[in-house]
Amino acid sequence: MRPPLLNPLFAPVSTLPGIGPRLEKLYARLLAREDEKPRLVDLLFHFPTGFVDRRNRPKLSEVVPDTVVTVAVTVEGHRPPPPNRPRLPYNIDTADNTNTLTITYFNARRDYLEKLLPEGEVRYVSGKATLYDGHLQMVHPDRVVDEAGFATLPLIDPVYPLTEGLHPNQLRRAIEAALDRVPKTLPEWQDADWVKRNNFEDFVEALRRVHRPQTPDDIKPDNAAWSRLAYDELLAGQLALALLRAHQRTRAGRGTAAEGRLRARIIAALPYSLTPSQERAVTDIVADLAQPTRMLRLLQGDVGSGKTVVALLAAAHVIEAGRQAALMAPTEILARQHFATIAPLAEKARLRVAILTGRERGREREETLAALAAGAIDLVVGTHALFQDEVAFHDLALAIVDEQHRFGVHQRLALARKGAAVDLLVLTATPIPRTLVLTYFGDMDVSALHEKPAGRQKIDTRAIPLERLNDVIEAVARALDEGRRAYWVCPLVAESELVDLAAAEERFAALKKRFGALVDLVHGQMRGPDKDRAMARFAAGETRLLVATTVIEVGVDVPAASVMVIEHAERFGLAQLHQLRGRIGRGAERSTCLLLYKGPLGETAKARLAIMRETDDGFRIAEEDLRLRGEGDVLGTRQSGVPGFHIARLEVHGKYLTAARDDASLVLSRDPKLSSPRGEALRALLYLFARDEAIRLLGAG
Ligand code: ADP
Ligand code: MG
Numbered sequence: 001m002r003p004p005l006l007n008p009l010f011a012p013v014s015t016l017p018g019i020g021p022r023l024e025k026l027y028a029r030l031l032a033r034e035d036e037k038p039r040l041v042d043l044l045f046h047f048p049t050g051f052v053d054r055r056n057r058p059k060l061s062e063v064v065p066d067t068v069v070t071v072a073v074t075v076e077g078h079r080p081p082p083p084n085r086p087r088l089p090y091n092i093d094t095a096d097n098t099n100t101l102t103i104t105y106f107n108a109r110r111d112y113l114e115k116l117l118p119e120g121e122v123r124y125v126s127g128k129a130t131l132y133d134g135h136l137q138m139v140h141p142d143r144v145v146d147e148a149g150f151a152t153l154p155l156i157d158p159v160y161p162l163t164e165g166l167h168p169n170q171l172r173r174a175i176e177a178a179l180d181r182v183p184k185t186l187p188e189w190q191d192a193d194w195v196k197r198n199n200f201e202d203f204v205e206a207l208r209r210v211h212r213p214q215t216p217d218d219i220k221p222d223n224a225a226w227s228r229l230a231y232d233e234l235l236a237g238q239l240a241l242a243l244l245r246a247h248q249r250t251r252a253g254r255g256t257a258a259e260g261r262l263r264a265r266i267i268a269a270l271p272y273s274l275t276p277s278q279e280r281a282v283t284d285i286v287a288d289l290a291q292p293t294r295m296l297r298l299l300q301g302d303v304g305s306g307k308t309v310v311a312l313l314a315a316a317h318v319i320e321a322g323r324q325a326a327l328m329a330p331t332e333i334l335a336r337q338h339f340a341t342i343a344p345l346a347e348k349a350r351l352r353v354a355i356l357t358g359r360e361r362g363r364e365r366e367e368t369l370a371a372l373a374a375g376a377i378d379l380v381v382g383t384h385a386l387f388q389d390e391v392a393f394h395d396l397a398l399a400i401v402d403e404q405h406r407f408g409v410h411q412r413l414a415l416a417r418k419g420a421a422v423d424l425l426v427l428t429a430t431p432i433p434r435t436l437v438l439t440y441f442g443d444m445d446v447s448a449l450h451e452k453p454a455g456r457q458k459i460d461t462r463a464i465p466l467e468r469l470n471d472v473i474e475a476v477a478r479a480l481d482e483g484r485r486a487y488w489v490c491p492l493v494a495e496s497e498l499v500d501l502a503a504a505e506e507r508f509a510a511l512k513k514r515f516g517a518l519v520d521l522v523h524g525q526m527r528g529p530d531k532d533r534a535m536a537r538f539a540a541g542e543t544r545l546l547v548a549t550t551v552i553e554v555g556v557d558v559p560a561a562s563v564m565v566i567e568h569a570e571r572f573g574l575a576q577l578h579q580l581r582g583r584i585g586r587g588a589e590r591s592t593c594l595l596l597y598k599g600p601l602g603e604t605a606k607a608r609l610a611i612m613r614e615t616d617d618g619f620r621i622a623e624e625d626l627r628l629r630g631e632g633d634v635l636g637t638r639q640s641g642v643p644g645f646h647i648a649r650l651e652v653h654g655k656y657l658t659a660a661r662d663d664a665s666l667v668l669s670r671d672p673k674l675s676s677p678r679g680e681a682l683r684a685l686l687y688l689f690a691r692d693e694a695i696r697l698l699g700a701g
Pocket of ligand 2: 307
C-alpha cells in the first residue's frame with residue numbers, strides 16, 4: 001500500500017550503521033516510538049532547537065575566552081594522568097604559531113586520544129575555549145577533525161533535543177546517515193503556484209537545509225524551508241480530517257431511534273444530577289444519533305468535568321435500540337478506570353458491559369470476542385486492542401474515542417471502520433483555544449462542558465522555591481497525618497543531559513526514608529500490570545503518597561487525592577501543569593497544589609506559574625499558553641505539549657492553517673479518490689506524516 005518510493009524512509013533506525021538494540025531503545029524514547037520501532041522518517045522529523053556557531057576561526061592569540069571557536073593546532077604532546085590516579089585530567093598540549101592551547105579530557109582512554117590527536121599533526125578542534133590559570137584551555141572539544149574532516153565540518157552546527165544516554169554526536173551522525181538515504185526527489189504534492197508564491201523549495205531540499213544549515217537563518221522555524229515542511233504537515237493533517245469528514249458525512253448513516261427509557265434509568269441511578277452543560281451535550285448527541293447522517297462530534301471538557309457519564313448516556317441511546325457501542329481509551333489504566341466507573345451504573349440499568357485490552361487473553365478473550373460478534377455485549381470498553389482485525393461487532397452503532405491528551409486521528413479512523421455506519425464521538429480533555437480547534441478537529445461539531453460538577457472547590461495553588469523543599473515535605477507529612485492522599489510529580493524526560501532533573505527514583509528513595517510504606521512509585525518505564533497495581537494501591541488508600549512521573553497525566557481518577565507537589569514546575573508547559581493539577585480537586589475536600597520551582601525564573605516561567613495560581617479555567621489557560629509560546633522560550637514541541645505535530649509550531653506556522661484547510665477541501669472536491677497525479681503524490685504525503693489510515697477510507701464503505 002505504501003508508495004515504494006518511500007520505503008527507504010520507513011526503514012527502522014537500527015538499519016543505520018552503529019545502531020544496535022541499546023541505541024535503538026534510546027531512539028525509541030527520544031522519538032516517542034516506544035510501542036513500535038523508530039524509523040528513519042521519525043529521525044528526520046526530529047528538528048533542531050538551536051545551533052552552535054563554529055564560524056569563528058581565530059588564531060590562538062585572538063581567542064576570546066568563553067566563546068566557541070574552531071582553531072587549527074599542532075599536537076605537541078600527551079600528558080596522561082599517572083596510572084594510579086586515573087581520575088586526574090588527561091592533558092594534550094597543542095599550539096599554533098601565536099599561542100598554546102591545552103586540550104583536556106576526563107576519563108578518556110589513552111589509545112583513543114592518541115588516535116584522535118596524533119603527536120606532530122595538525123587537527124581542527126572546535127568547542128568552548130576557557131582561561132585556566134592564565135592558559136588557554138578547551139575541555140572536551142565538541143569536534144576534532146583532520147584536514148579532510150574540516151572540509152565537511154558544519155560551521156553552523158544544529159543542536160537537537162536529546163534523551164539521557166544519547167550523545168549529541170551519535171544523534172548527529174544518525175541524522176546525517178538518514179539524510180543520505182532520502183530519495184533524490186519525491187513527487188511534488190503541493191500546488192505549484194502555492195510553492196512558487198511562498199518561495200518554498202522542494203521537500204527533500206527543505207529537509208536537507210534544516211538538518212545541514214549553512215547560515216543561522218537556515219535553522220529558523222519561520223524560514224522558507226521549515227515553513228514548507230510545516231505546511232506539508234498541516235496539509236496532511238487537514239487532508240486526513242477532510243477525508244474522515246467526507247467519509248462520515250457523505251456515506252449513508254443510519255438513524256437510531258430510542259425513547260430514552262434506558263437513559264432515564266441510568267440518570268435515576270446516578271448519585272448526582274447532571275450539570276446543565278452535561279444535559280446539553282447529551283441532548284445534542286442524542287439528536288445526532290437519531291439523524292440518518294453519521295455523527296462526527298467532539299466532546300470537549302476539562303479533566304474532571306464529567307465526560308464519561310455523557311459518553312455512557314450516549315451509548316445507552318443506541319443500546320436501547322438494540323445496537324452496540326464501543327469506548328476506546330488511550331491507555332490500559334484509563335480503560336480500566338472507565339470500566340470501573342461504568343460497570344456499576346451499567347449493572348443497575350441491566351446493560352451488558354465488557355472490557356477488552358491487550359491483557360485479556362485466552363478463554364476470557366475468546367468469550368468476549370464471541371459475545372461481541374453475537375451481539376451479547378452492549379458496550380465494550382478497551383484500548384486500541386478494540387480495532388484489531390479479530391474484533392468484530394454484531395452491529396456497532398457508536399464509537400467513542402477518549403483521546404484524553406493524545407491525538408489519535410489514526411484511532412478515530414480505525415474505529416469508524418468497524419461498523420456499517422458508525423457514529424463517532426471523540427472525547428478530549430485538552431481545552432484547545434478556539435483559534436486552534438480547526439487544526440485538531442477539522443469541521444467536527446463540538447459540545448463543551450464548561451462548568452465543573454457541583455461541589456468542586458478551587459484548588460489552592462502556590463509556587464515555592466526548591467530551597468524550601470523541607471517545608472514542603474513537612475506540609476506533606478501533615479497532610480498524610482490527616483489521612484489525605486498526595487501525588488508527588490517529578491519531570492523525567494530530559495531534553496538535554498546537561499539539565500539537572502530530579503529523577504523520580506531518587507526522590508522516591510528520599511521520601512521513602514521519611515514516610516516508609518506509605519510511599520509508592522509509578523513511572524513510564526514500568527510494566528503495565530505493575531503500574532496498574534501501584535495505582536490500585538493508591539486508589540485503595542494502602543499507599544498515600546504516590547511519586548510519579550508524568551504517566552499520571554494521562555488520567556487517573558482518585559477523588560480522595562487532594563495534594564499535589566510538582567517538582568521543577570518551571571520545566572513544564574502550562575498545558576501540562578494544568579492537566580497534572582486536574583488530578584486533584586476531584587472530591588469534595590479542599591485541595592492544594594504546590595509548584596516547586598528552581599530559581600531564578602525567566603519571565604515566561606514566572607508568567608506561567610502566576611497564571612496557574614490565578615485560574616483553573618482550562619480554556620483560559622490554553623489561550624495564555626498559546627500567547628506565552630508566541631513569546632519564544634519554547635522547549636521541544638513534545639515537552640511544551642503541542643500533541644500530534646512534530647514540525648509545525650503553531651505560534652509560527654498557525655498562519656498557514658486556513659490555507660491548508662482550504663487546499664484540502666479543494667483537492668477532495670476535484671479528486672475525491674486522490675487518483676490524479678497530485679492525488680497520488682498526496683497519498684505519499686499522508687504516509688509520511690502517519691495519516692495513512694485516512695487513505696483506507698477512500699476504499700471503505
Ligand atoms: P472527565 O472524564 O471529564 O475527566 P469524569 O467523567 O471522569 O471526568 O468525571 C469525574 C468525576 O466527576 C467522576 O467521579 C464522576 O462520577 C463525577 N461527576 C460527573 N458528573 C458529575 C456531576 N454532574 N455532579 C457531580 N459529580 C459528577
Ligand atoms: Mg474521563
